[in-house]
Amino acid sequence: MTENNYNEIMKLLCDRLEGVSNSNVQITSETNIISQLSIDSIKLLNLIMEIEDTFDISIPINALTDVQTVRELADLVYKIKSAS
Amino acid sequence: MNLLEKLDASAAARKALLPDGVGAFGIPIEEVYSATEARIGDRRVLLLGTNNYLGLTFAPECIRAAHEAIDKEGTGTTGSRMANGSYFGHRSLEREFADFYQCDSAIVFTTGYQANLGTISGLVGPGDTVLIDGDSHASIYDGCVLSGADIIRFKHNDTIDMEKRLRRLGDRVETTLIIAEGIYSMLGDQAPLADIVKLKNAYGCILLLDEAHSLGVLGETGQGLVETTGLLKEVDFITGTFSKSLCSIGGYCVSNHPQLEQLRYVSHPYIFTASPSPATIASTRAALELLRKGSHLRKQLWQNCTQLYTQLKEVGYLLGPHPGPVIAAIVDTPRQALLLWQNLLEHNIYVNLILPPAAPEGKSLVRCSVNAAHTTEQIKYVGDTFCKLRSLVC
Known part of the structure; x- marks a missing residue:
């Protein structure tokens, strides 16, 4: 995994989050997924399943307890993908 | 904030x-x-x-049994199953559930919610994995969180999606618990149990089926989806509730695995709460009898x-x-x-x-x-x- 891979992950997450967000907030790496994007818990969990399929990885739901921002989600995906 | x-x-x-x-x-x-x-x-x-x-909330047999239990044993046990809260009725109901499911043992919990919390958190822990249906009841989600195991969801009732996620787990399937429900509470649809059992056997996992909404509803004797599919012996653990077809409050887990008994010593939702009241147990026993013949x-x-x-x-x-x-x-x-x-x-x-x-x-x-x-x-x-x-x- 490289910096390019990380940037790809970040871009994909921003695109996907924009698709499910109920907010007009401009999504950046520091955007808070729950409080700023008004994404309910089920939408977020469904999004995680899509991300799992995209990268062919398993993302445990419980790992999301440490995730607030888009950057933290990208870090988690990058870490799991790197280890797989 | x-x-x-x-x-x-x-x-x-x-x-x-x-x-x-x-x-x-x-x-x-x-x-x-x-x-x-x-x-x-x-x-x-x-x-x-x-x-x-x-429709058994006013069944005379259940009401009479509850009245008699209050008269004989009082309004509450005031203690845990682990301490002073295991009366003759609690132990009898466990034997009756084991007999009903033709299983070796059964455990009675204080609520259906706690039956899932206590069973799941007793079976898996940190380092293990639970693979759950995306439409699972909150008690299943909460039991998984309490366990500390890694929680992976599959798309609702989609066994192709489920297999994809099982494959990704690699060697971790050995310590994976799959969880499904007999009838799902939101749309009333049933789990594709035959396909789930095939996958659990192919990958060597353990399967827990929650029959909360299907107990009394499906099957000739009302066992649930395990009865209509003929797959009773293929399911490792069955949980359910007394608060639907049995018209009281409480929950159960049955299994042929002798390790079920160990849950009494490791499961906090079983240990750290008062046991069901005598009236609850008595009306549930009477309702289970009506359910079997119903x-x-x-x-x-x-x-x-x-x-x-x-x-x-x-x-x-x-x-x-x-x-x-x-x-x-x-x-x-x-x-x-x-x-x-x-x-x-x-x-x-x-x-x-x-x-x-x-x-x-x-x-x-x-x-x-x-x-x-x-x-x-x-x-x-x-x-x-x-x-x-x-x-x-x-």
């Missing part, structure tokens, strides 16, 4: 869905007249939003289910894929669902309102729960009223 402000934010979100004055959640029931009728405000309403599937009740229940499901389907309501005691009209917006719910209540029919994120796929549900005590006329009135109100959700 401080702790109290977080609750204010949550209250604001609730108000956005439900304007002030609309008490759809936690509606006060002033009097209960029977298994099918009660008073809400000054209305005598038909109850179509309870889980009283066999094929006539199941016949009537399914007649009622089919009547309502068919009528709603014919008039164009979007429903779950299977007829059954849970019949949910799926509507696009919370506003439409609320309007339909309010109009039904104005026609003296109480049903459940379910709004996102509790409802699947971002939809809203107006959910009926049919029971064996509803008369043909009552079901027809409900069906006719839904038909009359169809334009509200078009």
Whole structure:
């Protein structure tokens, strides 16, 4: 995994989050997924399943307890993908 | 945002869905007249939003048993199953559940919620994995969180998606618990148990099936989905509740694995709570006996289910894929669902309102729960009223 891979992950997450967000907030790496994007818990969990399929990885739901921002989600995906 | 402000934010979100004055959640029931009728405000309403599937809430055998237990043993055990809370009745009910499922052992929990919490958190822990259906009940999610195991979801009732996720787990499948439900509470659909069992055997996992909504409803003797599919022996652990077909409160887990007994020593939701009251245990034992012999009740229940499901389907309501005691009209917006719910209540029919994120796929549900005590006329009135109100959700 490289910096390019990380940037790809970040871009994909921003695109996907924009698709499910109920907010007009401009999504950046520091955007808070729950409080700023008004994404309910089920939408977020469904999004995680899509991300799992995209990268062919398993993302445990419980790992999301440490995730607030888009950057933290990208870090988690990058870490799991790197280890797989 | 401080702790109290977080609750204010949550209250604001609730108000956005439900304007002030609309008490759809936690509606006060002033009097209960029977298994099918009660008073809400000054209305005598038909109850179509309870889980009283066999209609046994006023069964004389259950009421008599509860009265006798109170007279003999008092109002509560005041202690844990681990300490002073395992009376003759608790142990007898466990034997009766084991016998009912032709299993070696059973454990009784204080609530159905705790049965899932206690079983799941006793079976798996940090480093293990739980693979759960995306539409799982909150008690399953919470049990998984309590366990500390890694939680992976698969798409609802989609075994192709489930296998994809099993494959990704690699060697971790050895310590993976798969969890499914006999009947899912939102849309009333059933798990594809035969396909799930094939996968659990192919990958060498353990399978837990929650029969909360299917106990008493499915199968000749009412065991649930394990009985209609003939797969009783293939399911490792079965959990369920007393608060639906058995008309009391409590929960159970049955299994042929001797390790089930160890849950009594490791499961906090089993240990750190008072055991069910003597009256609860006594009425549940009487209800289990009625349930086992209740094929006539199941016949009537399914007649009622089919009547309502068919009528709603014919008039164009979007429903779950299977007829059954849970019949949910799926509507696009919370506003439409609320309007339909309010109009039904104005026609003296109480049903459940379910709004996102509790409802699947971002939809809203107006959910009926049919029971064996509803008369043909009552079901027809409900069906006719839904038909009359169809334009509200078009």
